[in-house]
Amino acid sequence: MSRIRTTFVALFIALPILSLVLGLLAWLRYGVDLPYMDDWRQYFRGEAGSFSPAVLFHPSNDTLYPVGIALDSAAVRWLGGNSIAYQAASMLAVLPALLMLQWLLLRHVFKDFALVACAFAFTLLMLQPGSYWGLQNMAFHQAVPLICILLALYVVVVSRMSMLWVGVSVFLLGIVSGMTYISGAFAYLACGATLLLQSWVQTPPARSRQRTAGLWMTLAGVITSIPQAWVIAFYQKGTHRADAPLAMPHEADFWFYLLGKVGRSLLLPAGHPVFSLTVSLLALALLAWVLWAAMQRGKREGSTATGGARRATAYADGFAILLPLAATVAAYLLLVAAGRANLRDPGMTDNLVIFSFGYLRFHFFWVTLLWPWVAGFAVAWLGYQLPRTRTWLPYFVAILLIAGVVRGAGFDHMNTQKLLAAKRTDGVNCIRREADAMRPIVCESIELRDLRPALEFAEQVGASFIWNARASAQVFTPANSAATTPMAILPGDFIDGQFIAAHTGKLTSVAVRVGNFQETSDGQLAISICNAARCSIGVADLSNTSDNNYLEVRVASPVTTQQNEPVRFRISSRQATRPVAVWLNPPLEGSASLWRFHSASGSDRAIPNQTLRLEARYQKQ
Numbered sequence: 001m002s003r004i005r006t007t008f009v010a011l012f013i014a015l016p017i018l019s020l021v022l023g024l025l026a027w028l029r030y031g032v033d034l035p036y037m038d039d040w041r042q043y044f045r046g047e048a049g050s051f052s053p054a055v056l057f058h059p060s061n062d063t064l065y066p067v068g069i070a071l072d073s074a075a076v077r078w079l080g081g082n083s084i085a086y087q088a089a090s091m092l093a094v095l096p097a098l099l100m101l102q103w104l105l106l107r108h109v110f111k112d113f114a115l116v117a118c119a120f121a122f123t124l125l126m127l128q129p130g131s132y133w134g135l136q137n138m139a140f141h142q143a144v145p146l147i148c149i150l151l152a153l154y155v156v157v158v159s160r161m162s163m164l165w166v167g168v169s170v171f172l173l174g175i176v177s178g179m180t181y182i183s184g185a186f187a188y189l190a191c192g193a194t195l196l197l198q199s200w201v202q203t204p205p206a207r208s209r210q211r212t213a214g215l216w217m218t219l220a221g222v223i224t225s226i227p228q229a230w231v232i233a234f235y236q237k238g239t240h241r242a243d244a245p246l247a248m249p250h251e252a253d254f255w256f257y258l259l260g261k262v263g264r265s266l267l268l269p270a271g272h273p274v275f276s277l278t279v280s281l282l283a284l285a286l287l288a289w290v291l292w293a294a295m296q297r298g299k300r301e302g303s304t305a306t307g308g309a310r311r312a313t314a315y316a317d318g319f320a321i322l323l324p325l326a327a328t329v330a331a332y333l334l335l336v337a338a339g340r341a342n343l344r345d346p347g348m349t350d351n352l353v354i355f356s357f358g359y360l361r362f363h364f365f366w367v368t369l370l371w372p373w374v375a376g377f378a379v380a381w382l383g384y385q386l387p388r389t390r391t392w393l394p395y396f397v398a399i400l401l402i403a404g405v406v407r408g409a410g411f412d413h414m415n416t417q418k419l420l421a422a423k424r425t426d427g428v429n430c431i432r433r434e435a436d437a438m439r440p441i442v443c444e445s446i447e448l449r450d451l452r453p454a455l456e457f458a459e460q461v462g463a464s465f466i467w468n469a470r471a472s473a474q475v476f477t478p479a480n481s482a483a484t485t486p487m488a489i490l491p492g493d494f495i496d497g498q499f500i501a502a503h504t505g506k507l508t509s510v511a512v513r514v515g516n517f518q519e520t521s522d523g524q525l526a527i528s529i530c531n532a533a534r535c536s537i538g539v540a541d542l543s544n545t546s547d548n549n550y551l552e553v554r555v556a557s558p559v560t561t562q563q564n565e566p567v568r569f570r571i572s573s574r575q576a577t578r579p580v581a582v583w584l585n586p587p588l589e590g591s592a593s594l595w596r597f598h599s600a601s602g603s604d605r606a607i608p609n610q611t612l613r614l615e616a617r618y619q620k621q
Contacts, residue, residue, distance in 0.1 A: 005114065005395065012117040012398045019127040019411060020095050024088060026413035027133055031084040032424035033465045036135045039083075040447045042072060043454035049076035049461050059231045062339060063182035068141035075137070080464035083137050083424075090140040091133050094147065099123055101150040102372055108158045109318035110376050115383075118394035119376030124405045126368035128267055129416035135423070139362060145184030146369060148177035149191050149328055156195065156213040157317050163209065167216040174217050178224020183332050185228045187366075189221025190331035191324040198295075198323050210320055247341035249334070256351045257341035258333050260358015265367035267408030270359045273352040287370060290377040291326065294319040322373045329366050336363045375401070431455070440549050452550065456613070485610060486515050486581040491523070492600025494572035495582065497612070499594075501567050505618040506558035509538065511550040512571065512614055515581035519547060523576025527553045530568040531560060542573070542580055550615060569612070584610035 035043065038061060042048040047055045051073055056066035075086040102123055103116075110116045132139040152170045155161060161169065174192065178185030196214025199207050247254040259280050260270075266283060268276035344357055379397055383390040405411065427446030434441040441451040459466045489495065501507075510527060521542045528537045538555035545551050561567050573580050584595075586609055595611055598604040 008395050008398070009114055009117040012121040015121060015402065016099060016123045016127055019124055019413070020091075020099070022411060023095075023127060023129065023133065023413045024091055026129075026417040027087055027091065028084065029414065030417040030421040031087065031134075032421050032428065033083045034424045034427055034446065035081070035083065035137065035465065036424060036427070036446050039072075039137045040449075040451070040454050042069070042076075043457050043463075044449065046457050048081065048457065048463070049073050059235045062232060062236055064227050064231050065141060065179065065181050067144070067176055067180040068138060071141070072138055076461060076463065080462055081137075081458070082464040086137050087133050087140075090137075094132075094140055094143045095127065097147050098126065098143070098150065098369075101147070101154060102369070104154060104158065105150065105321055106372060106376060109321065110380060112380075112390075112394075114394045115376060115379060118379060118398040119372040121398040121401055122372040122375045123368075124401065124410055125265060125267060125371050126365065128368075128405070128408070128410045129413045130420075131362045131365050134417055134420040141181050142183060142362070143365065144180040145177040145187055146366065148173040148180075148184065149188060149325070150369075152188075152191070152213070152217060153195075153321050153324060156210060157320050163212055166209065166213050170213050171216040171220045174220020175224060178221065178228065182228040182231070183335055183366075185221060185224035186335060187328045187331045189218060189225050190327040192217025192219075192221050194324040194327035195320065198320065245342060246338045248338070251341075252351055253341050253354050254337050256354040257358040258337040260355045261333060261336065261364045262367055263355065264359040264364035266371070267405060267410050269408070270356045273355050277352070277355055283371075283374070286378060287326065287374050290374050290381075291319070291323055293381050294322060294377050318373070318377065322370075322377070325373065326370060329370055332366045333363075440546065450549070484513070484583045484585055484613075486583055487597065487607070487610075488579045488581045489571070489573055490579045490600060491573060491576045494570055494598050495595060495607070495612070496568070496570040496598065497595030497607075498566045498568045499612070499614060501561035501563055501565050503616070503618055504561065504563040507555070507561050507567075507616055507618055508558050509552050509554040509617045510569075510614050511552040511617075512612060513549065513583040514542075514545055514551045515583065516542060516545045516547050517579060517581065519545075520578050521545065521573075521576070521580040522578050523580075524574045525551060525553060525580060526572050526574045527555070528568075528570040529555055529559045531562075531565075534559070535568075539574065542576070548583070552617075569614075571612075582612065585613045587611040 041060055042050075042055075045055075045058075047058070051070060055073075056069050057064060058069075071090075075081055075089075079085045079089070103120055106116050106119050110119060132143055152173045155166055155169050155173075159166075170192075174188045176184075177188045192214050194214075195210055196218055199210035199214055247257070249255070256277075259277060262280040262284065263270070263276040266276075266280065268279055270276065340363070341354070341358075344354070348354060348357060375397060379394050382393055409415075423445050427443050430443035430445065431441055431451060434443065441455065442449070443451060447454075455466065487495070507529060510529065512525075512527070514521075514525065523542055524539045525542055526537060526539045528535050530536075536555040536557050536559045538553040540551055540553040542551075559567070571582060584607065595607040596604055597607055
């Protein structure tokens with residue numbers, strides 16, 4: 001091989017690795033430590049960091065994902081839920097694994113090193129910006145089944161494991177795949193069933209091995225698909241979202257949305273839908289032709305092979321990899337199109353617009369695993385039919401791909417992460433602003449619900465992002481926010497007690513979570529706060545409160561507190577004819593409950609195992 005050709009081969013191998021490194025550096029440069037959308041789920045439930053079976057097997061978002069929840073819980077336990085560390089770790093675990101498996105499989109099938117390098121260069125499409133890293137921490141869960149599937153194909157087609165260990169290995173990989181995400185269950189089932197069916201056209205040396213592996217993979221797929229199907233059919237009541245029914249294959253929307261994922265996987269421009277749709281259809285036609293050609297040549301090689309049959313039937317091995325992989329991707333795309341094609345504005349009815357809508361989000365990722373194989377087989381077939389092209393065609397195709405990736409901003413990781421970071425940065429600023437104003441913390445750029453209970457639980461488990469999101473003057477008193485109990489205060493009743501100050505400074509106001517009995521409470525809420533020397537009283541009108549949200553009460557003059565010193569507290573209603581409720585929480589383990597309830601009749605009693613969850617604001621220094 002000439003020096004120039006060697007340089008090009010090295011370039012084709014190095015560019016995917018360079019793209020991975022650029023993606024990692026972009027995330028480390030612009031990443032923001034804050035959960036995003038679905039990441040908040042476990043904090044709202046009070047389950048972040050838990051390995052309880054009830055938590056691990058709690059269905060959410062159309063899926064049962066104990067493996068994914070376990071990974072998230074481990075990140076909370078050992079990384080403090082730090083988004084930057086967690087996404088960097090998952091990126092370094094998932095992408096190198098996929099690149100290595102693709103390389104090993106391609107190297108096994110295509111013996112010519114230049115052809116392997118050419119095919120490997122197409123992994124650049126997998127590494128394009130805007131995939132699983134940059135927003136949700138948990139998004140990478142959907143890539144874990146791909147590792148399981150490629151590793152299973154490697155075990156079956158390439159490894160020299162005994163039949164027993166092949167069966168055990170692919171079965172266990174199937175359980176991991178199916179319990180990581182719903183797509184992993186059905187895709188693994190499709191992969192195993194396809195491997196089982198296509199084993200009938202294989203030569204005898206490979207037939208029994210692939211048939212046995214296919215049976216074990218299909219069994220694992222069935223075992224995991226049954227509970228996943230139950231989640232969709234019964235737990236989710238047959239739909240992803242109540243206002244968006246499942247799309248069906250007889251609807252044009254279904255297919256145009258699906259084709260949008262194909263177009264995005266090829267880095268085709270969304271702004272030119274006619275061109276991109278045409279190229280996407282041609283790419284799928286090429287895939288179908290490659291599958292047919294690989295099967296025919298594999299059968300031809302197998303019928304003439306002698307002695308070293310495994311080496312002679314490289315194309316049969318390639319077909320045994322590509323056909324199950326294509327079935328895997330097809331199953332995934334069908335699931336995605338069914339669940340997400342209708343999650344759009346009702347006014348979006350034009351088919352080309354729906355095609356462009358399919359470009360959104362990361363669901364294109366699975367499709368990118370096919371293109372190295374399509375390119376490798378197509379170039380190999382042309383080289384076989386036109387021998388003179390063998391010396392230059394792989395280089396030409398790879399260079400053409402690289403030009404397309406550059407044109408399609410496939411290396412623009414920095415700008416992509418910078419744009420994605422703006423959403424998280426807006427979320428941080430929103431949390432600080434709303435918390436500082438003692439209002440419900442609704443920040444739609446990162447989560448649609450009031451974030452206050454999630455932030456309280458995050459503080460309990462020591463999540464790292466709480467320091468990023470907390471308003472500078474906001475301090476919570478210690479309490480378990482996972483469970484709450486309302487206590488009604490009638491006119492003339494009051495609650496008193498004390499809490500241990502968590503901050504040294506001048507306390508200017510406190511917020512307590514109140515219930516206004518469906519906006520019927522009246523009068524004022526009065527709060528008295530005392531240190532060892534003096535007390536200060538504040539009142540707030542109850543007529544305009546938000547039910548079951550925090551009400552801020554400013555004291556008449558600041559009260560100086562010392563960290564770890566007791567502060568006395570009294571809460572009552574004034575000029576009221578209707579009750580108001582305050583929400584109580586269990587005290588943290590190891591802390592005492594020091595609150596008492598005093599009724600208007602003169603009786604009083606301790607409030608066992610409950611404390612007030614207060615949000616105190618201090619003067620900024």
